Amino acid sequence: xxxxxxxxxxxxxxxxxxxxxxxxxxxxxxxxxxxxxxxxxxxxxxxxxxxxxxxxxxxxxxxxxxxxxxxxxxxxxxxxxxxxxxxxxxxxxxxxxxxxxxxxxxxxxxxxxxxxxxxxxxxxxxxxxxxxxxxxxxxxxxxxxxxxxxxxxxxxxxxxxxxxxxxxxxxxxxxxxxxxxxxxxxxx
Amino acid sequence: xxxxxxxxxxxxxxxxxxxxxxxxxxxxxxxxxxxxxxxxxxxxxxxxxxxxxxxxxxxxxxxxxxxxxxxxxxxxxxxxxxxxxxxxxxxxxxxxxxxxxxxxxxxxxxxxxxxxxxxxxxxxxxxxxxxxxxxxxxxxxxxxxxxxxxxxxxxxxxxxxxxxxxxxxxxxxxxxxxxxxxxxxxxxxxxxxxxxxxxxxxxxxxxxxxxxxxxxxxxxxxxxxxxxxxxxxxxxxxxxxxxxxxxxxxxxxxxxxxxxxxxxxxxxxxxxxxxxxxxxxxxxxxxxxxxxxxxxxxxxxxxxxxxxxxxxxxxxxxxxxxxxxxxxxxxxxxxxxxxxxxxxxxxxxxxxxxxxxxxxxxxxxxxxxxxxxxxxxxxxxxxxxxxxxxx
Numbered sequence: 001x002x003x004x005x006x007x008x009x010x011x012x013x014x015x016x017x018x019x020x021x022x023x024x025x026x027x028x029x030x031x032x033x034x035x036x037x038x039x040x041x042x043x044x045x046x047x048x049x050x051x052x053x054x055x056x057x058x059x060x061x062x063x064x065x066x067x068x069x070x071x072x073x074x075x076x077x078x079x080x081x082x083x084x085x086x087x088x089x090x091x092x093x094x095x096x097x098x099x100x101x102x103x104x105x106x107x108x109x110x111x112x113x114x115x116x117x118x119x120x121x122x123x124x125x126x127x128x129x130x131x132x133x134x135x136x137x138x139x140x141x142x143x144x145x146x147x148x149x150x151x152x153x154x155x156x157x158x159x160x161x162x163x164x165x166x167x168x169x170x171x172x173x174x175x176x177x178x179x180x181x182x183x184x185x186x187x188x
Numbered sequence: 189x190x191x192x193x194x195x196x197x198x199x200x201x202x203x204x205x206x207x208x209x210x211x212x213x214x215x216x217x218x219x220x221x222x223x224x225x226x227x228x229x230x231x232x233x234x235x236x237x238x239x240x241x242x243x244x245x246x247x248x249x250x251x252x253x254x255x256x257x258x259x260x261x262x263x264x265x266x267x268x269x270x271x272x273x274x275x276x277x278x279x280x281x282x283x284x285x286x287x288x289x290x291x292x293x294x295x296x297x298x299x300x301x302x303x304x305x306x307x308x309x310x311x312x313x314x315x316x317x318x319x320x321x322x323x324x325x326x327x328x329x330x331x332x333x334x335x336x337x338x339x340x341x342x343x344x345x346x347x348x349x350x351x352x353x354x355x356x357x358x359x360x361x362x363x364x365x366x367x368x369x370x371x372x373x374x375x376x377x378x379x380x381x382x383x384x385x386x387x388x389x390x391x392x393x394x395x396x397x398x399x400x401x402x403x404x405x406x407x408x409x410x411x412x413x414x415x416x417x418x419x420x421x422x423x424x425x426x427x428x429x430x431x432x433x434x435x436x437x438x439x440x441x442x443x444x445x446x447x448x449x450x451x452x453x454x455x456x457x458x459x460x461x462x463x464x465x466x467x468x469x470x471x472x473x474x475x476x477x478x479x480x481x482x483x484x485x486x487x488x489x490x491x492x493x494x495x496x497x498x499x500x501x502x503x504x505x506x507x508x509x510x511x512x513x514x515x516x517x518x519x520x521x522x523x524x525x526x527x528x529x530x531x532x533x534x535x536x537x538x539x540x541x542x543x544x545x546x547x548x549x550x551x552x553x554x555x556x557x558x559x560x561x562x563x564x565x566x567x568x569x570x571x572x573x574x575x576x577x578x579x
Contacts, residue, residue, distance in 0.1 A: 030520075032533060032557065034567060051557070051564035053531075080527070084563035097561070115469040117506055155516065157475060157504060159465060165475060165504065167516060169535065176567055178555060180535055182502065182518050 007109070007121075010068070021064045025164065029056040029183025031077050031102070033150075036177060037132075038142040039083075039092045048086035049176070050143055052100050052130070054079015060166075060185065062110060064118075069110040075181075077102040081130045083141075092139060100130035106168075108154055118156040122168060124179075125149050148172055150179055162187055210239050210247075212373050213505040213515075215439055216466040216474030217246060221407065222374075227312055227324045229361050229400045229409065230431070231374045233349050234281055234310040234324060240266040248542040249511025262545065276317050281310035282578055289572040293553075303331050305574070306390075308348070320355040328390075336391060337419040346418070348393060363398040370398060370411040370429050371447045373462050373478050376540070376550075381499045381521040381532070382478050386458055392416075394425060408432040413449050422452040439466030445480070455485040472507030481525070495524035505540065515540040515552070528561035538572075548576035 030053075037050040060073030081100045086092060108122035126148050132141040152170015159165060168181035210225035222231035225239025235243070244266035245259035253262070265271050268280060285306035292298045307329040315321035326349035333342040351365025368374070369392060372382055378389045395417045400409040409431050415424025427449030433441045440463075447458040460480025467473040479500040499521040506514040515538055522531040538552025556568040 032559075034557075034564070037564075049564045049566055051559055053533075053559050080561065082560060082562055082564045084560075085566045113470070113506065113508075116467045117470050117473060155504065155506070157467065157473075157506075158469075159467070159475065165502075167504070167518070169537065178567055180518070180533075180555075 010111075019065065021069075023062050023064070024188040025060045025062075025185035026188060027058055027060075027166070027183050027185030029058060029075070029077075029166065029181050030054075031056045031075075031079070031179070031181045033172065033179030034177050035144045035148075035172065036175060037083050037144075039086065039090045040140045040142070041090050044090050046086045046088070046090035046092065048083055048092075050081055050083045050130075050132075052079060052081045052102070052128070054100065054102075056102070056181070056183070058106075058183065058185070060106070064110055064112065067112045069112075070108065071110055072105065072107045075102070075104040075106060075124075077104070083132075090139070092141075098130060098132070100128060102129075103127045110156075116158045118154075118158075120154055122152055122154045122170065123149060124152070124168075124170070144172070152179070156185075158187075210235060210243065211376055212464055212476060213376075213474045213503065214247070215441065215464045215476075216470070216472045216505060216507065218439055218466065220435060220439065220441055220464075220466075221402065221433075223361070223402065227322055227353060228349065228351075228367060229353075229363065229398070229402070230368070230370050232368055233326055234279070234312050236312070236319075237267070237279070243542075244545055247511070248545050248547070249509075251544065253545075266545075277314045279310075279312040279314070281308075281312075283308040283310070283576070284578070285574060285576045287572065287574045289570055291568065291570050293569045293571045295569075304329075305331065306576075310349075318355075322353045323351070324353065325350050337416070338423060339420060346391075348390070359401050359403060361398075361400045361402065363400075364396075366393050366395050366416070367398065368392070369394050369413065369425075369447070369449075370409055370431050371445045371458060372431075372460050372480070373443075373464065373476060375476075375478075375501065375503060375517075376515075377517070377536075380501055380517070381519045381534070382460070382480070382501045385499060385521055386480075386482055387456065392425075405435040406433060415451075425449040425451050425456065427456075433464075439468060439474075440464070450487070453487050455483070455487060457483040457485070470507060472505075472510075472513070474505045475503070477502040497521070497523045498525050511542040513540040514538070515550075530558065530560040533557040533559065546578045548574075550574040550576075 032053045035050045037048050039046050054077050056075050056077035058075040062071035063069050078101050081098045105125045109120040110118050111120050112118050132143045150170045150172045155167045157165045164185045166183050171178050223229045225235055227234050241263035245263040268274050287303045287305045290300040309327045311325045313323040328348050329345045333344045349367050351363050351367050354362045356362055378384050393416050394413040396412045396414045398411040411429045413427050415426045429447040431445040433443035435441050443462050445460045449456045460478050462478035464476040482497050483494055485494050501519045504516045517536045519534040522529050534556050536552045536554040541549040552572050554570040558565050
């Protein structure tokens with residue numbers, strides 16, 4: 001709570017009485033994240049992981065004042081999903097042809113290290129769809145809820161006046177559900 | 189006789205030296221080519237006088253040093269013995285790296301280890317004062333005795349470099365002897381998918397000939413690989429590699445590499461593009477990437493089209509202040525370029541620090557992922573710390 005307040009105070013103090021710079025960017029990224037996954041047959045339950053990996057397109061808008069700002073964007077991703085890392089108490093074999101789609105909203109705070117490098121916390125909100133139903137009708141697959149929120153950090157590097165690199169690293173929980181994003185954005 | 193005795197004595201004595209490293213990421217400081225700081229035109233190995241001075245006065249922090257001591261004075265003290273100018277013809281050096289790492293960090297299966305990664309003695313001999321003819325030797329002691337060349341003989345050391353460098357003309361350099369293979373960007377981490385993952389780690393030297401033509405805005409090089417003559421004949425990798433870079437703009441270089449080598453039983457083919465970009469409004473910061481394809485073929489060839497794999501690396505160095513940097517690296521590798529083919533990904537975040545003169549400290553958190561079409565595995569987290577000292 002104290003750290004969040006300090007961050008907010010720092011943020012507000014840097015934007016007071018400063019002109020705002022508004023930027024739109026459009027880009028492509030590689031995204032990857034893990035989710036917890038549970039499978040069960042009757043009374044037997046097993047916990048494992050679902051790994052998602054794919055490509056994304058994104059649009060982002062940012063408002064910056066002097067040394068700080070805020071940003072928000074939309075991201076759409078498609079790719080493949082696979083399950084594994086089970087303890088073995090339930091006999092589950094993934095089919096290997098599962099796709100996913102992902103929509104995300106990505107609000108963030110921005111702190112300018114200098115004119116080319118920006119960092120800050122990000123709280124992405126995800127909506128994910130993947131067909132996790134098993135062909136074995138007695139097997140119940142329980143992925144995470146379709147809506148979920150992550151937390152993490154973002155680094156943006158302006159390569160020049162037109163292009164920037166974006167990196168996100170974060171988690172959905174403290175149980176090994178990490179996510180990454182690495183991409184290239186064009187400044188509109 | 190006296191000269192040879194002195195030479196031998198100096199070679200054997202452990203001496204003070206300013207021997208840390210310069211990296212391709214240092215294009216962020218405006219140093220675009222490796223030969224600026226290294227005897228080896230493609231980087232790694234011993235630093236020359238300019239590289240040592242540059243490191244002392246620009247890269248490394250200077251805590252506990254009086255403000256009255258200028259950076260130029262630090263540069264003057266960056267030699268073998270601080271403040272003492274050695275005879276022009278000899279430049280010895282020592283390098284030490286110790287690595288601590290812990291796998292499965294934060295789990296009950298955490299395992300830690302300490303490795304003496306590098307204990308190196310270097311020697312550069314200048315045969316003329318303009319350094320048109322230079323002989324370089326680099327002797328490395330292994331972390332523990334190993335049968336490095338598969339000959340059934342344990343050894344505790346090996347030569348990483350033994351070559352003669354000739355500056356034939358203002359632009360043409362020729363190196364003959366034993367050195368690292370020329371290919372790609374020699375990033376800091378020898379376990380990177382673009383280095384160790386392609387068989388280009390710290391033990392993969394070749395005897396041969398390297399010719400480099402260097403202009404101010406571009407350079408090209410060709411290397412003939414005669415194979416590492418210390419290895420068994422059937423394992424000696426022979427062939428060619430080529431590399432080139434072009435300066436697109438200030439502190440921005442784009443390049444390409446090609447490698448084609450063969451042993452008696454295998455063929456290696458690699459091709460890559462790379463880009464190194466110094467961030468003009470963030471002095472010391474840089475972004476580099478390398479992406480390539482590779483084939484590891486068996487001989488005789490098997491029926492069908494051999495698989496072509498791919499790899500990619502992107503590395504961001506953010507200079508916070510002199511001597512303190514954040515280093516972020518993302519990598520991907522796939523043995524066969526196919527949607528369902530397994531792939532590996534690695535992300536690391538940490539610090540690349542030069543907190544004192546002659547000292548480098550690296551700290552990183554590494555996340556490794558393995559992805560396949562029909563299974564998922566838990567991420568592997570590792571923590572690493574590395575200390576590099578020259579004394």
